[in-house]
Amino acid sequence: MYSSSMITPDEIEKFADLARINISDSEKKRFAEDIESILGYVGVVSENVSKEKIEAPEHRNVMREDGEPHKTGEYTEKIVEQFPKKDGDYLSVKKIIEQD
């Protein structure tokens, strides 16, 4: 069986950071144990040598006619309504680039 090396709470924190989620210290510890045991189970995939090359599935292009998919403004009001934080019709967000 594929033996995944021990997963540490620190590693879990790194992956949670990549996924943009804060997790508590107790979750870090629990997830490290859970994910290690899940990876132990799904690691069975490395025992199975698939004869199949990873061929591209039957990709096909799905084109649409040029033009407006719907009337301009048809959904605007409803979408603005859903903004958690807004300034009039503006979606209000924090600065993306910060200066240290």
Add this chain to the structure above:
Amino acid sequence: MDIDNLTIESASKGLKNKDFSAVELTEAYVKNIEEKNKDINAYLEVFDDALDIACQSDKRIQSGESGKLLGVPISIKDNILIDGHISSAGSRILESHRATYDATVVSKLKERGVVFLGRTNMDEFAMGSSTENSAYGVTLNPHDKERVSGGSSGGSSASVSMNGALASLGSDTGGSIRQPASFCGVVGLKPTYGAVSRSGLIALGSSLDQIGPITKTVKDAEILFEAIKGNDKKDSTTLENYSSKSGGKVVGVPRNILSDGVDKDVLEHFDKTLESLKKFGYEIRDIELPYKPDTALAVYYIIMPAEASTNLARFDGIRYGKKVEGGSLFEDYAKSRETGFGEETKRRIVLGTYVLSAGYYDAYYGKATSLRHSITKDLKGIFESGIDLIATPTTPSPSFKIGEKSDPISMYLEDIFTVSANLTGMPAISIPNGEVDRDGKSLPVGFQMISPHMHEKSLFDTGKDIEASI
């Protein structure tokens, strides 16, 4: 009106013959929901516009219009959008999210005059097999309130089972329609990948998800499936040339995977049904699956979290859903997601991020993708060798007790017989197959059949024979 014995088929006759109106029918269901839902928790919300819509359907009936679904009240899983209604996918992060458009399946059913009674409970973002991962509490099994209704479409299945709706729509990523249908004693269909549009379905695993019907009879599942299927320019994965095909009468049984881990009485029910199918002219043939079901499950539990981790990146507290303020943009994301997501969702997002990360991609996601191709070839090979349907029990055991499966892997094992259909894109159905006794309660079990791509008709035809034989 006897709603305990009503089906879509018989209700639509009753409506046509003016035995009752759509408003009366809807009122009867709403009354029943009021009585039963407090014990079952199948519905998260009963829509206050249901009677208005029933009234419109009555006007259409009075003006001479007819249709199998005109005035028929159904429930809908909380991850399928209805314009103007809350759609939360069983999650806190979307608890006040109002849909801004109709899912394609919803607009198709609205055109046909269906009455949506309300939205049903589910595991958060469809991640689970018991609804215990819902942010809004577990849905109890109408057959035994100490047990789960299954999941993730547990609310949908329980709503039909408790006669709180004539039918329901669910979604199935690894068994989420078939397993709860089996636990609740109703019919559940996972259609061919691409047969039904997912526009307006909150995505879990996009290469696996399908919307499908949960009903009391196979005929009802067919009626609902025929109404929702079809190519949709809003979902580029829908098939352009879908047509439902029927098949022959050779049923393959993978004995090598049933010898171990399936409850004895579940297997007895399964064998009895196979035996009675012979009287309908079916040939039952033992087959050997070239892959172990454990392998399929492992492949699934790599691909699904990988896709979930990317799909759920959109929930960030910025454009819709719950927002928790932090000191920076990053903290806004991280805190909103921390507060909004439940534990299993976080676990799968972290797991998905892990298997997709540069250092582990080849060992997990790469391998799993390759094995998925070989599993698909294996199943196609079986169907090309003269087998028309592959039959197994839907699950190895009937419904389990609330809290019984506390570690993730024992819960994941619920999907052992169902994931293959999702990995290969093939259609599969679960049909009620009698009941087994557990602690003095009778619990339903399901009979699952998988057919080749686009052979839904084959599942319906054989499904009706099974119903006739039980």
